[in-house]
Amino acid sequence: MTPSMKQKTDVQQGTLALMVLKTLDVLGPLHGYGIAKRIEQISGDLLSVNQGTLYPVLLRLEQEGAIESSWGASENNRRARYYRLTREGRRQLQAEVRDWRQTTGIIARFLTAKAEQLS
């Protein structure tokens, strides 16, 4: 494993969970493939390969109680596991979005800062 690839997975671990929560918040209950599709659409190539890594993340979120799942029928009339945001998950999402905004805001201000502002 090269260092760059490792960095990329690290980023994924942190953000993927947030993306899953946001997707379910916006679109309502979805199955794994559906979630992967949406994240791919919005985030570009972040999840265009290794979509399977989504499933361990889903399991973890479910164990943490942020989402819950149940079997349902998919569009091709097969059995599919549908994931749904719980109240706890919504709270978690709001908290994480707030944190994320704060962090990105600070970083953004920092990156746009001019030399005279820093002196």
Next chain:
Amino acid sequence: MRVLWRLWKRMRNFAIRRNGAPRLREEMEQHLALQTEENIRAGMKPEEARRQAALKFGPAEAIQESYHAEAGLPRIERLLQDVRYALRRLRRAPVFTVTATLTLALGIGATTSIFTLVHAVLLKSLPVSKPDRLVRLGKEADCCVQGGYFRDKDYSLVSYELYTHFRDKTTGFEEMAAFQADGNFLAVRRVHDARAAESYFGEFVSGNYFAMFGVSAYAGRALTRSDDEFGAAPAAIMSYRVWQQTYGLDPSVIGSEFNINGKPFTVVGVTPPGFFGDTLKSMAPDFFLPLATEPLIQGDSSLLKHADAGWLEIIGRIQPGADVRSIEAQMQVELHQWLRSHLNEMDANAAFDIPKQVLYLSPGGDGITSMRQQYEDWLRILMIVSGFVLLIVCVNVANLMLVRGLERRQQMALSMALGAQPMRLIRGALTESLLLSLLGGALGLAVAFAGSRLILRFAFETMTAVPIRTSPSIPVLLFAFGISLMTGIAFGIAPAWMATHADPVDALRAANRSTRRVGSLPRKTLVVLQLALSLVLLFAAGLLTAALHNIEHQNFGFELDGRTVIHIDPVLAGYKPEQLELLYRRIHDSFANLPGVASVACVQYSPMSGDSWSLPISVEGKLELGGNADTEAWWARVVPGFFDVIGDPIIKGRPIDERDKAGAQHVAVINEAFARKFFKNEDPIGKHFGKSGMEYANEFEIVGVARDARYLTYNLEKPVGPFFFLPSTQSTSYRDPFAASSEIRSHYLHDLVVRMRPGATLSESLARRTLASVDPNLAIVRMQTLSDQVANTFSQQRLISRLTSLFGILALVLASIGIYGVTAYNLASRTSEIGMRVALGADRSDIFALILRGSFLLVAFGLLFGLPLALGVGRFLGSQLFGLSPFDPIVLATAGITMALSGLFAAFVPAYRGSSISPMQALRSE
């Protein structure tokens, strides 16, 4: 919160073995199907669409694994895997597993039981509050009554007057209590109870005794100072044991009236269950009575008023921060003051010696340590022995682990070559060692429980109430377990570590084609060490057994067969000295008329009963025996016919007989040792001697000499000492009050010896009935045959020699297993070599000799190194051998031959198997 929730789910998944694999598989299938459909819609061919979908999904195996890791507890699962694997490997090698486990169990168990006993007897404090603040007067335990104002060593036993002197004058003590150095038997009966009086052990204690120890009553109240005032209503406190065993915890006992030696007492309370008094001894007191009631109970033989009779021990609780040394100095001054106040009762020489009298204070938290002194030597021996066994166990485990590790070299090399992680392999070996140690430890715990109970039963078989708890000591158990665990781990990991650091290619290549035996030196060294140690233990066991045999089968000088000893205490029944002569006559007559009884005699104490009376004597006309000369002699009072009853022949003169009435010439019968010591070549008959001072030197006329008989239960390694017998009918009034009191006490004859006709026996119930017909208040304290009484004297020695033999055999078995292991392993690694040799024309006996030669060497080295060690241990045993030479050649030869034979026998089995290897078999086995 979230973390905990998740952990809970993971643990649940782990516990119910749900890893979500089917669900993930289904979800993956669905995912791929949807992606494939979409790819087809986008215009791909079905196979291509499926392939692209799979590519996009990513590595399925890795995802499953990480999914699985999220779902369960991977570390624990891996551990379980290791354990399962190790268990499977252990199951595949049952001989190794059983041997190692049993070895560990025996080692841990045996060591723990011995150390538990040692801990209980040697190291434990009294069960009282803050034992570290207790100090006692004197360094060693003395017993039981010391006469006169002077002590040869330091002052430890004091009179009641000296106790009150110390108690009232000394500052620095919170409480200073005194108690009887030895207890008494008491005849106890509850008033209005139909049961007859029973004899219990009792002790006189000062009123502040319980307050000093900080022990409060379990029920009722403890004795107080006011109970110990003269004229106070007699009160007693009962032990929990009696309350439970005799009175079934009946609460009405407290506050009720009891007859103790015929005197009314109120039982005011019960001591706590764990409290056994001030001294760890075979018989814990069952009744504690105030000192002030001593004259009431003891009557004419009371010691309380005698300022020159030392019969009390002192233990005190010092004030916090008080300096023991300055208290000691203060008491030293008080002692001299007190001695000077009694100047008019001493002779001139004694007064001159007052400044030489010293006292010491020693830590009192352990109580009076007579039991410790008594058992210390042999407990130490047992400790060393069990230490040796633990060492041998460790050596054996180490050896077994080494052999096992070497056997697995090849397998490990193969695993390494196939890409196994070295850590994982070492962890495997570690898991195996840990499992073995745990198994051994668990079994060891069971052995320890059974062992300490067993040893305690053997050790104190004559005791009625042993105040020692049998639960194994936890620190010791952990220690033994820890030692064997570390050995197992170290010698389990070492070969694995070496194997993983060797080049796999070398290991695989060298596998079967070499005549060089790798790593056999450490194992051989260990086996030699084992053999040497087992020789040491065998030798020690042999010496102790031989010594015991010698001493048990020595000529005691009296007859053992057909004699029964009945121990009674006439003081209990309240007899006055002047009533005794008639009492003994009546007892004699009623027993003599029983069927099967040949003859009967009463004696102050019977041979080897454990009691002994001794004092310095003076011989008429021998002034050189005055002053500091050693004139100590033992003595006992007997009735006519005594020598005939115990079978001790009179070799000169006459025995004590009916002629020796109270008013007749005072006579004595002496033993040969007495004659040798005080009369050398003279004829002792008709000579005079006396006790209690030169002025009585013409008191007793010697009328006979009896053959030397072993009367005492100590000094067994020395020749029989001087002894004299006095008739129970005669008594002297001594001027010295203590001598007078002891003269009175000597007339109470405690033992009734009954000689039965051949084939007849005396039942205890008949003896009780017969005694009751003389006086229903007379209780039998103890009844046993004379040979049992003698045998009980050696129960300690028997225990040590049995245990040492047990350990010796254990060590021998372990060492034999060691030899067997080494030989068998060498044989296994040489199978192909032997096959070659046979194919090239070596015959069976050559091969046999080849294999056995190695073991001969091991045994020879074992003997060589064991011999000096064994001789050293023999020297150490020294005084325990009762005169047997610590270098006894027969014992040494027996031990050596036993060790060599069993070692060679252990090697013989694999050697025989090796010599029957056929070349075909050997070559095929590769």
